[in-house]
Amino acid sequence: MTALQRYGEFFSAMQPEDLDRLDAVFVENARFRDPFNEVNGIGGIRAVFEHMYANCAEARFEVLESVGDERLGYLRWRLHFRLRRDKAPRRPLEGVSRVVFAEDGRVREHVDYWDAAGELYEQFPVIGGLMRWLRSRLAVDSGG
Structure with missing residues (x-):
């Protein structure tokens, strides 16, 4: 081993x-x-x-x-x-x-x-909402 x-x-x-x-x-x-x-x-x-x-x-x-x-x-x-x-x-x-x-x-x-923001923080109500909003603002629009 x-x-x-x-x-x-x-x-x-x-x-x-x-x-x-x-x-x-x-x-x-x-x-x-x-x-x-x-x-x-x-x-x-x-x-x-x-x-x-x-x-x-x-x-x-x-x-x-x-x-x-x-x-x-x-x-x-x-x-x-x-x-x-x-x-x-x-x-x-x-x-x-x-x-x-x-x-x-x-x-x-x-x-x-590991991704503390995506893996952990998003699981909490207030900070999770903020993290999801921030992620949506920074992500590339893939609706293209």
């Missing part, structure tokens, strides 16, 4: 109790970045995921595909979630993570790429 496959399995099965073993997955000074956070070190990475679990009653990643080698890989994923105040799950978010591995197979860098 490759480092990317191991990480994909960890990522897709991750639960709050798995945060206690992040040092087996990430090097001490690992870098993590997503549209909302940029942190360095296992403590910072743990804080990002603790925050996610604190605000989501349900959160789980589904790895859809992976491409890479022992040094560098990409995971395409879908996040299924429900915020604590929600009665039903929200539409899943899709994104891609670029993952760089250290020589020992642990993660040295994890950078998420």
